Amino acid sequence: MPTFVYMTRCDGCGYCVDICPSDIMHIDKKYRRAYNIEPSMCWECYSCVKACPHHAIDARGYADFAPLGHSVRTIRDEEAGTIAWRVTFRDGRVKNFLSPITTVPWGTGIPDFRNEPEPTEAERNSQLLSFEPKYIRMDDGDIATLKSQNLEMKEGVYY
Amino acid sequence: MDFATTPLAAMAGSAGLQTYVVIMLALVAVMTIMDVIHKKSAKYFFEDSKKAEAKVKAGIAAGSKNCSVGFEDGRYREVSGGEKMGAAVGVVLNEVAVSGEFDSTKPLRRFVHILTMYGTILLSAATIIIAFSGTGETVSLAWNLGALMLFVGSWWFWFVYKVDVMSEGNSWTDIDLRRDMFSLSLMAVSTTALGWSIWGGAVWEILAMLAGISLFGGVYWSKFAHMFFKPFAAYDKRIKKLSGALDNLPHETRFDKSGAVVAQQRDRHSMELLKDAPMNMGLGIKREGPNHY
Amino acid sequence: MGIKTIVEDNIDILVAGAGLGGTGTAYEARHWGRDKKIVIAEKANINRSGAVAQGLYAINCYMGTRWGENNPEDHVRYARIDLMGMVREDLLFDMARHVDSAVHKFEEWGLPLMRNEKTGAYQREGRWQIMIHGESYKPIVAEAATKNADKTYNRVMITHLLMDESGRNRVGGAIGFNVRTGNCHVFKSKTVVVGAGGASNIYKPRSVGEGAGRVWYAPWSSGSAYALMINAGAKMTQMENRIVLARFKDGYGPVGAYFLHLKTYTQNAYGEEYESKHFPALQKMVGKEYLDMEASHRTHRPIPTCLRNHAIIQEVAAGRGPIHMVTMHAFQDPHLEEVGWENFLGMTVGQAVLWAATDLDPKYQNPELTTSEPYVMGSHATGCGAWCSGPADVSPPEYQWGYNRMMSIEGLFGAGDAVGGTPHAFSSGSFTEGRISGKSACQYIDDGKAEGIVVSDSQIEKRKAEIFKPLETYQVGRNEIVAGTVSPSYLLPHPGLQRLQKIMDEYCGGVTVNYMTNDKLLNIGLQKLKIMEEDLEKVGAEDTHQLMRAWELKHRHRTSECVMQHTLFRKETRWPGYYYRGDAMKLDDKNWHCLTVSRRDPETGEYTLEKAPLYHLVGDMEDKALADMKKSEKKPAKKAAKAK
Structure with missing residues (x-):
């Protein structure tokens, strides 16, 4: 599931470009919005998805083995200290998750x-x-x- | 520079200027329509909102039936006519009027966008007024102010907030003429308008006219046409939030909008570690801006 | 070309690559070197870089001495048998005796570690693994590093180490470039700790298109951990010990929590248990010392990972595939179902995406398993890496030359994948190794060992020209063709990578040959790699992003060459299930109960390989119990032989 960017949600803020470990989220020069320049080097690590303040990035399963019509989306809320996931199957079934990402205010204790x-x-x-x-x-x-x-x-x- | 007069004054109401303005407006209209037809963008928006509506209907009917982990109860609901109206007003007041779609962590970037947008609007509107109903002190002031705002906004944008410069560390000297034509045209229009206003003369006049042609004549090849869809997209987003469609985003939270703890979530096994944790953890990696290079 | 050069001088400790290992170094070095200048150079953004960028759902290396669970020597014994004996037990023991202190700190920093409600101890997944909600594992340790470093350079890829020219075999810093701005970055430093990553994507992957990104190990792990050191002439060890993983098919989702915590198990396509069928023949290949079902039952000794792979490979080859993971029982428990999914969402989202895409709910359907393409790294069930000095109070003389985790080049240290012979470090162990290196580097400087380092401008200029050459090659060569990616005068990084993957796959035991190779194949493969090295002089890069890909390819190529050399040297099949030497299909303890050590001469490019002695930690109770058991077994076996 390489990532892709929704045209209507992206405002070109650059958070995904900044965070991508594979250096594959870049800015399209015409639309001045981000996109994945190299899907075969995308690990689907969701670092960009989690960093996007507009939830403009999503992932679509790798074409060589994943059929279309699914969705795995997330909201990482640093202030609440949680990450929420919603897994939607191709046939519409849904699973919702919520887990902690920190137990203390960020940076304290280090x-x-x-x-x-x-x-x-x-x-x-x-x-x-x-x-x-x-x-x-x-x-x-x-x-x-x-x-x-x-x-x-x-x-x-x-x- | 005299803000009370414009170099256009001499041509106020002239057939020449009127023709120029009409041609420019026609260029924008025709090219935008061509863009819409060619890209089928309007069709996309229509289909997308229909899909979301269908999803909400199905979601309301299904409840938690299709959900084996977590909760679906109360996620979806019908959006009333009043709410739709409210959403539309909200879009006009926020997204349209003050570029509210921009990420809140970069207020200056939003400011630059507002400067550029209102500069363009003022300059264009004043030109139209001068062409068709004559000049005056207020109109001249608007024309000059518009040009100045656009000048500051577009150049500031080019050096600092052009996204590949801001996010990718590209140099502002990297120019791709076709892709950058829109931004460069904005800079050219404002610069030549100001130059013409300050120094006058045929050279500035011709340059200003040419800059206008490159700006409006390049609509088809720039992302200009896209901005007409931004309000529709913003409206769509608000409706999806109200209806719970949310583009498939999760709706699980530790506490709801009022700050109250959501008991259903707190009692989940996975959330045990946060039972007694502070309600606000502050910011982690989002404390820093997106400029790590 | 006007390329800006940015020089950072007078560095005491340079961290080259800040994954879990490098962050451990930057953090710990500040404790022992309050006034030292600590600088980090990281190819990506330190907040999400390295193998843990995505997060983790378990910490796989935690002793739990605090709860009376395991001692360091237990871990050594476990890693030793899992790697068929070939480990540096001094380094393992050293890491294991420190690792808990890192984990206890992580908890203090906010990393959510699950607790066992009944015992109050950390929730165990298996004997060694504890369960965490580790989505923000990397951001948390990154903050510990950046807070204590003087400066963190993000998006700077280190391409070469800089060497001291005063006549000693000593490091003098590192050089690289910023993958965004294209600036050249020179780091003059007294010590360098290599925290870079192992190598994914050097073998042809099973996936054919976009899915090539869904590698088991991160696609940005480009073998820099090895290429930097090999190119500098450091001694390497156990580079033949690549790893093959049995994972959920296509998504390569982890199986640890499934086997250990959810108690799922595998079966063949016909619902049969298959492992035990293959063990008698396998026992003949490797000997009873390494595969002894009774000993495993009696002493909880694991069946080595490679041998379990072997059973899968054999079963599939026999036409009884696919192998399934039986999840349908465990997933009827809603809590376990939640754990099963969160496990993926926490560290391999792609597997969750794949199941959603294929409507596969493991509650109602058993997913397929497969064996992956091989990977070269040193912190999972494999121990590739540099030949490093061990701790003074544990290591025998052959393993010890002054500073813990220092390589065969003075002032050059390593952590994580970079250190050889230390499998099963995982995240926490890599961080711990980084800490050890950080302290050692401080001691090395305090002892005055880093005085008088000379790094000439000509060395820097030479490297700089080399680094940016692909940009020039492309720009000039581009004039030859109309458009497209096909050029007779340059090779772009992506097709170059595909050539490397094909060579490694076909000649060095990849998936398409069922992990099989032999001396003849390896010799052909080495020739092909040599020719490829010539072509890599002509690699072209359109922009700085491709320049990074070009250097990743060069690093992967050098790593591959070393892997091929080591594979040729060890004339036995030590790890059936990882790879097979068709010309020596048996494990051979008589000749090969040793570690392999190589050195590539930076001037000539020639490799010399040697055997290093293998020392074992022995003497405690568990060893004795096992020995007693074996003694009692031997007697009836002898009688039976006589009777024949």
Whole structure:
């Protein structure tokens, strides 16, 4: 289902051009609206569909195996923190879905390390990564080592 | 530059100017009609709205019968005559009058469009008035103001808001004459009109006339004809929203328009993680404009 | 041509490609390098780039040590058997001991991780997988990266690494271009972490037209993870280990949640179980060490992915296809039906579209499965990638040269698909590897290893001319023809890609030959790739978008060549179901219980291949239980032989 753009809904705002991971949403120079320039490089990832403020982008199943007459449309609502889907079958049957896309206000909880205390020299020389060992087990347990797990590395065939 | 006079004053009411104006109007009309016939665009709109109507009727009849996951109850409804009227008024006041279809995250882009549109309307209307009922201070003011607005709008557009320049990082120097003829003509019309108004002279006059011909004579090859459909498309969109047809978009939301939580949705298994979550998560990737290059 | 060159100088850590691996690096490097200059170069928009652009419905690598579920060595054992023994167990162990800390952070950042109502632990899909609503997985980790990086360059494709010219085998940065503006971008950097992606679309796909976009791995994964390193002369490992996926037909929708959580199962066209029929013959090919049904029952050891593919391939070849996934039972449960659909909508929308288009409701009809065309990558059930140093406290001397995840070129690190021998990292493991590389790169700089790097202007100019050549080739050559895409003097990227796909398919074990190849075919294939390399000097690009496609093609071509070399080197059939060497149809532990390591000489283009020793993590309880079981089995087997 490569994407396509509805003429009457697109206003050429460029959000799809900006987001497309495959660089295939581009502006038609005459109509100054977006379209898919390379359908065989479209993953149907819906990144552009979700980004479009006008819901002007839709997808039509890949012609080499998908018959016409279906629709899978979505509204990704960042403020509500949800994504809604509506799957319409060729014969008219419908399925509706709603799922969360974040559980906290966007960006909160992500540290900017420049504002956090610096790591110690001992931590630098250890195998620990940031927020470890605490965040590995969320208790006082330490990072796993060969010794702690009673393991050794041996060359050869072992099965 | 004197806003109270126009270089057209000398030709006010003249047969020459009248002929020019009539030819320009005829060009627009004929080419737009040719475009509509050739592309069958009117037919498309008619069929699309019929399809949506049929969908609503079927949807009302079916209820949740064809829906095995989620809900369909109350999605579709008949749109009353009053609502249709309201939608039409809304289109005129919003989409037509103030370019309301533009994405709200780029207010300046919308402003540039409004400048260009009203500049064109003022300039054209004033020209018609001068040609057929003579000039005057108000009309002259409108003519000059229109030219200035169009000048600012069209050039601003070219350097900043032309969509491939804005979104794709193309240089404004990349010109495709046929595709860009409409935009270039707008720039030419306003520039020559202003030049003629300020400095006068036959050269500016001829340039202005030619610019007008390229603008109106190029309608068939530009997207100009399409703008007559924009109001119809906007009206259609409003009706589909009211009826629930919504171009097949989902209608599921966490909370309804009044901000109240939709219990049906909250209690879905998939929504468990948001049961106690804040009602407004703010903006994620939409915080930033679409210019990541 | 007036191409603008933008130079970003004095970078400490350059992240080349910011998928899950690269974002992990940018985030973690800031913790260990507060004043370091961290710069990201990403081919697309970091908010939706890489393999996770579309979202994910599961995190496939999570130990759950916190809930007493698994230990790192359990993961090593699982990945080892799944890959028929051929893994870097030091790197796997290292990733597995850190991965939970990344996942716990993701939850804090807002990624919706489902919880098991009864236990309070994360909802398991299978032993290793946890279920998420991961539509915004990538936007969330992207923010963690951009917040901590000094600068993020979006739409900049890295085409080459820049090398230090002071006489050491050391990296000095990278160069590429902006796919929108067409500007040249030079990054002079003390370290480079390659977070670029593996390769889709190097084998002829089953789909013939538009559907070629519905590849299993993202179409924008262009093998840059490998080409950048191979071209710089880095050592590569396990590049023969391409992967074939058993997936829902055409849409390539994932089957993990279906098998594990929904408890669906497969059967042949006649409703029969088919796997066990093929296992006795298969056991003769690979040996009981790798396919032992009893051991699998007793110890929950999985049947390797490739061997399950083999059963499908054999069953279809025997005329009993198609293979069906039996969904009709599970989908009668409304909750499971919802999960089944959300699974697709969350990560492979195309499969949902296909079912809607074909009126296939899995509640009433069992969908078909198929085996895909092969892919080359290093973070799913396959471990292609660079030969990297392991952690000092785990790795044996052959696997360790100072800095964790540093390649055989100083200052060059990797994450995700770029690191070889580390399958089953998936999203969370790739992010974790990125974090490890980020810390290592900081240590490398702090130890003064990055002093005195020289990157001359002539090196930059040479690369720049090379990068933009396709535009010139096209513009000049275009005058020869009236119109169209057919020219005798240049090759456009798309037909070029189709040639590559045909070569790889027919000579290196693609779908049309039922994954079969041999030494003769591979040698012909290598010759064809060599000629194609000459033609790639004449690749033409009409605009900057095509210039990107041209470089993706070059990267895919180089990756393919390395895959072909490795496939020729390993003279055995190690992974039946991924590919077969017709001239050596058996698994051969005597000669090939080893890792393959290659290096392409950047000057001559010649490959040298060698074997590297395979070390195993051994000693814990589960190993012993298995050993005891085998001991007790061996005795009666010997008696039976004597009786004969």
